[in-house]
Amino acid sequence: MTTSGRAIILISLLGLGACSTMTLDGRLIDTRYQSTNHDSRVRYLILHFTQLDFDRSVQALTRAEGPRRVSSHYLVGLEPPTIFRLVDEDRRAWHAGQSFWRGDTQLNASSIGIEIVNLGDDAAPGVNFVDFPPAQIDAVVALVRDIVTRHRIAPHRVLGHSDIAPQRKTDPGPKFPWRRLAEEGLIPWPDPAAVAAALPAQQASLPPVSWFQQQLDAIGFEVPRHGEFDEPTRRVIANFQMRYRPAKFDGVPDAETAALLDVAGRPSGGWLIRDKSGAWAPYKPD
Numbered sequence: 306m307t308t309s310g311r312a313i314i315l316i317s318l319l320g321l322g323a324c325s326t327m328t329l330d331g332r333l334i335d336t337r338y339q340s341t342n343h344d345s346r347v348r349y350l351i352l353h354f355t356q357l358d359f360d361r362s363v364q365a366l367t368r369a370e371g372p373r374r375v376s377s378h379y380l381v382g383l384e385p386p387t388i389f390r391l392v393d394e395d396r397r398a399w400h401a402g403q404s405f406w407r408g409d410t411q412l413n414a415s416s417i418g419i420e421i422v423n424l425g426d427d428a429a430p431g432v433n434f435v436d437f438p439p440a441q442i443d444a445v446v447a448l449v450r451d452i453v454t455r456h457r458i459a460p461h462r463v464l465g466h467s468d469i470a471p472q473r474k475t476d477p478g479p480k481f482p483w484r485r486l487a488e489e490g491l492i493p494w495p496d497p498a499a500v501a502a503a504l505p506a507q508q509a510s511l512p513p514v515s516w517f518q519q520q521l522d523a524i525g526f527e528v529p530r531h532g533e534f535d536e537p538t539r540r541v542i543a544n545f546q547m548r549y550r551p552a553k554f555d556g557v558p559d560a561e562t563a564a565l566l567d568v569a570g571r572p573s574g575g576w577l578i579r580d581k582s583g584a585w586a587p588y589k590p591d
Contacts, residue, residue: 399413434479574588
């Protein structure tokens with residue numbers, strides 16, 4: 306074989322190696338063609354509080370054994386509010402459990418989880434949930450922005466554990482500043498002007514329980530649809546209130562909750578989102 310022939314073969318092999326990977330049985334996978342028709346497998350971002358101090362949070366999320374094994378992709382500390390990556394984003398973490406949102410189930414498979422060190426409702430007797438320090442929330446906001454930008458997660462799919470599992474969970478709880486995330490343009494918010502306009506009618510005549518259930522279902526919650534005010538229904542209403550009306554979250558249907566649900570559950574869309582210019586614009590979940 307001539308020197309030029311050897312050079313051609315060598316160049317060809319080098320070119321093949323640059324766009325191939327070796328599999329276990331020795332076959333080559335050629336990667337020279339790349340489709341543009343794809344997106345991230347991650348469709349949801351789920352926020353939690355740990356209900357534990359930092360040391361016990363780390364233990365629970367990294368070393369717990371037995372049936373209560375849990376994990377999360379990220380843990381946001383308290384003092385200082387360091388962001389820890391516990392599970393690579395391309396791996397499934399065990400943070401959501403039995404879950405549901407807008408017809409999707411088992412959200413561990415399609416979500417990234419963020420645990421926030423916070424004692425939640427396991428604080429001292431008489432303390433109704435614990436505040437999140439501003440510096441910790443700043444870290445959470447930065448992390449949320451980074452994740453949703455890289456994975457192109459839709460704003461209405463940034464959720465709390467209480468949204469996707471309202472019968473079991475209350476985190477991140479009423480002290481978590483969801484409104485701050487809305488102000489940052491990371492999640493949509495019910496149109497305040499439309500809510501104010503809807504309030505008088507709800508004060509004059511409160512809808513039946515079946516209407517509350519219908520509106521919660523339209524938003525995405527898993528909620529009973531039998532028209533009775535039972536404990537499962539109360540829990541879903543309470544978790545909705547924790548997010549959008551945290552001043553009172555007893556789960557009792559009232560006019561303010563009804564006005565919020567009237568707007569949020571409208572088929573024509575009652576949501577706003579803040580755009581890059583800082584202006585509020587209509588938003589319709591897909």
